[in-house]
Amino acid sequence: MTAGKSNTTLPIALDAVGGDHGAPPNVEGAVLAARAGVPVLLVGDRVRLHGELGKHPGSVSLPIDVVDAPDVIGMDEHASDVRSRTGASINVCTRLVKEGRAAAVVSMGHSGATMASALLTLGRVKGVDRPAILTHLPARAGFVTLLDVGANADVKPGYLAQWARLATVYLRVIEDRADPTVGLLSIGEEDHKGSQTVIEAHGLLRELHGKGINFHGNVEGRDIFQGTTDIVVTDGFTGNVVLKLAEGEARVLFGWVREALGSDLKTKVGGLLVRGALRGLAERMDPSTYGASILLGVRGLAFIGHGSADARAVKNALLRASRAHEANLIARLEAALAPGVG
Amino acid sequence: MTAGKSNTTLPIALDAVGGDHGAPPNVEGAVLAARAGVPVLLVGDRVRLHGELGKHPGSVSLPIDVVDAPDVIGMDEHASDVRSRTGASINVCTRLVKEGRAAAVVSMGHSGATMASALLTLGRVKGVDRPAILTHLPARAGFVTLLDVGANADVKPGYLAQWARLATVYLRVIEDRADPTVGLLSIGEEDHKGSQTVIEAHGLLRELHGKGINFHGNVEGRDIFQGTTDIVVTDGFTGNVVLKLAEGEARVLFGWVREALGSDLKTKVGGLLVRGALRGLAERMDPSTYGASILLGVRGLAFIGHGSADARAVKNALLRASRAHEANLIARLEAALAPGVG
CATH class of the missing domain: 3.40.718.10 (Isopropylmalate Dehydrogenase)
Structure with missing residues (x-):
């Protein structure tokens, strides 16, 4: 996959092993979102995610890909671990956004880790402390x-x-x-x-x-x-x-x-x-x-949901992320916060 | 009236003209509390309070007295006004407590003014900042x-x-x-x-x-x-x-x-x-x-209620104040906070 040029075809990176219940609600939510037309990259242990996808008949024809991430930051681990654990699923997600291979990241995992990873990898919108x-x-x-x-x-x-x-x-x-x-x-x-x-x-x-x-x-x-x-x-x-x-x-x-x-x-x-x-x-x-909350002020789209999120929440978060991307939210935030504007 | 010695007969001073609705709910609440055995001092404009009491048949036989206070701090005035307006009803109430003529003060009026008046007149329990x-x-x-x-x-x-x-x-x-x-x-x-x-x-x-x-x-x-x-x-x-x-x-x-x-x-x-x-x-x-909240840490019993309090809230606040007095709350707070105790 190469850096997408069209806003509408770039997939959303989902931290598919994050959250209290691991892969199942994430994968099910991704299937629901993909059926609604939103392409998704499932990020996490490849074998596990393919196994989970196999439980959803017809998912092979949907716009869903799997990106392997060997590691995951558990709900009871330290947010600062994102600095050293480059292979953690959340870090793979934010890098996909940074590299223009994904439109946004959505995670129901460790919220502190998601914030830290998004901030470290994507940086801040100019004018936002x-x-x-x-x-x-x-x-x-x-x-x-x-x-x-x-x-x-x-x-x-x-x-x-x-x-x-x-x-x-x-x-x-x-x-x-x-x-x-x-x-x-x-x-x-x-x-x-x-x-x-x-x-x-x-x-x-x-x-x-x-x-x-x-x-x-x-x-x-x-x-x-x-x-x-x-x-x-x-x-x-x-x-x-x-x-x-x-x-x-x-x-x-x-x-x-x-x-x-x-x-x-x-x-x-x-x-x-x-x-x-x-x-x-x-x-x-x-x-x-509402699916998930947005981390507003980082230079890229990052959505953070409840650890207890169900498939419906995951789906709604993915749709919301897609909408924010299509609407060019980040560029419009940057324009509004640019020095001399306002 | 002289400083009461017995805990049970000392009346509660009610800022009877304070609150969004002025005297009516305060006086009605006092009548209900007095019927339940709690003596009350209604503090405020004497003529108005007697007029209001007259609407409650049989109130003459209840343990209710009126203490005149020519002034009242309005809900939209500054709390700091309690410093200069010594004749304000809330100041008369806290002085009655300070002088041992009332067991507690209850006010549905300006909460900032009640706090300021209680703190200025009654001081703090030792060990409380x-x-x-x-x-x-x-x-x-x-x-x-x-x-x-x-x-x-x-x-x-x-x-x-x-x-x-x-x-x-x-x-x-x-x-x-x-x-x-x-x-x-x-x-x-x-x-x-x-x-x-x-x-x-x-x-x-x-x-x-x-x-x-x-x-x-x-x-x-x-x-x-x-x-x-x-x-x-x-x-x-x-x-x-x-x-x-x-x-x-x-x-x-x-x-x-x-x-x-x-x-x-x-x-x-x-x-x-x-x-x-x-x-x-x-x-x-x-x-x-619950009637009212207590201002905890002043050296005297002070209860602060909603401006919109109804007669039931006033009654319950007066009963609660009476209970706190009978239980010797202030002395017990002082004992617990005394240096070296813990």
Whole structure:
């Protein structure tokens, strides 16, 4: 295979042995994505991946290739291992992107290792000090876009301003939002409320308003599910807590609803009648719907998913990666962040 | 009225004109608490409060007195105003506590002003650098105790360690938990995960394990609703975001459940059958159940509630304040934090 020239035919590199469940959900997700027209490179132990592919009748005719990688960074190993273990599947994936042989990398494996490998191999978009992980949460009106959800536990005010610009371009390019609003997560709506870092970031974002971003001002925890703004910018510590709390709370609340519906005969009968409606809701809260989060700010497309991702999540991540590539996301991020622009 | 000697007869000072709805829910809550045996001092404009009391037949025979305060700090004014406005209702309340004429102060008014007034008038418990706001959230097994939820946007590692000790004493004294577990909110379970502040705090908490606290280790956002630990310690920025997100998410999710149940005839019928069960759940999520949060670490009992508190929340806050006083909470916090003890 040679470096692709056409955006549409370049495959997505999938870290096909990464994640809690190893190859099976990755390969199944790749088959689903390939059937939907997205070519995939399965990266990992060649024998194992061919074996797994063999379980999917008809997969030989799909646009799926296998690229051998002898090593894999386990979920409990150190992210810094990516420096020395060049044969690790995630490193093979990011090199494929760097060399123009793949359009993007998708991994459900060790997220720290994916971040480190992407950053080391692909570098940063000019004007970006630190890449951030961008994800979506369900909200009253569709979804809200949140970043950083875990790449940077400690931040400087300038990072938050850069992330606001990156996320704005992302939503324009990928979700067709013309002028998405940006909220800065804080503990009060007033400009002077928040930590020192947030107060300084507020000033920077205020200056950027109308010059590349549409700054709404501070938002609070309750605004996230309200969907008060399209984008919520925060540090990677708070964002990670928000993401995991939101998922955990939904799981516990829906569990309580299910319990409440099975508590006696009357509610059991009622429960059967409302089951379908509630299943639709649970799906709305399911992280698999979005597939994976994007590592925004590296000079190449990198998507990071849940270790527990199922085939549907893998498929959706591959489709999303393909869409970002077709839309020329990286070039458009670079153009927006170029010095003198904004 | 003279300084009370008996714990049980000392009244609770209520900032009766504070909050989004002014006197009505405060006075009604005081009437409900007084009927339950808790004496209350209503602090605020005397004429208005007597007028409001007049709407509750039989309130004259209840243990409720009115203490005049000519001024009130509005919800949109500055917390620092408590320094100059000595006649503000919240300042009158904290002075009543300081002078031993009230057992505790409860306010649904300006939370920043309540914190500032309590800190200025009552001072800090020895060994505590910064007071924290402690509150409860529903969790799988009852509730989880979270602090700080907003008093300190910027923290030092030592604060988190002090708060773990304060919260441990609080749960022992007020909730009869013999040896409550403490979790440090972070973005990974491993000891080395988190911001620099959290990593350092982890070391301090590890040292305190078995010496005054039962340290479980790091917990993540998803552990809050799981109730993995009895106590979750975090900075006031993250804690405030968590609290408001948790409340906001519950409101939106239950709204979706209600919508889903009214979507067609079948689910409408089912919805009627399950209505009671869901109402029970909504109540479990209602912040009024706990009434108010305690400002832990000041040398006196101070409770801070939602501006939107209803009479039930006011009543529950007054009962909780009374319980804390009867249990000698402040003396026990001082004993636990005294130098050389641990």
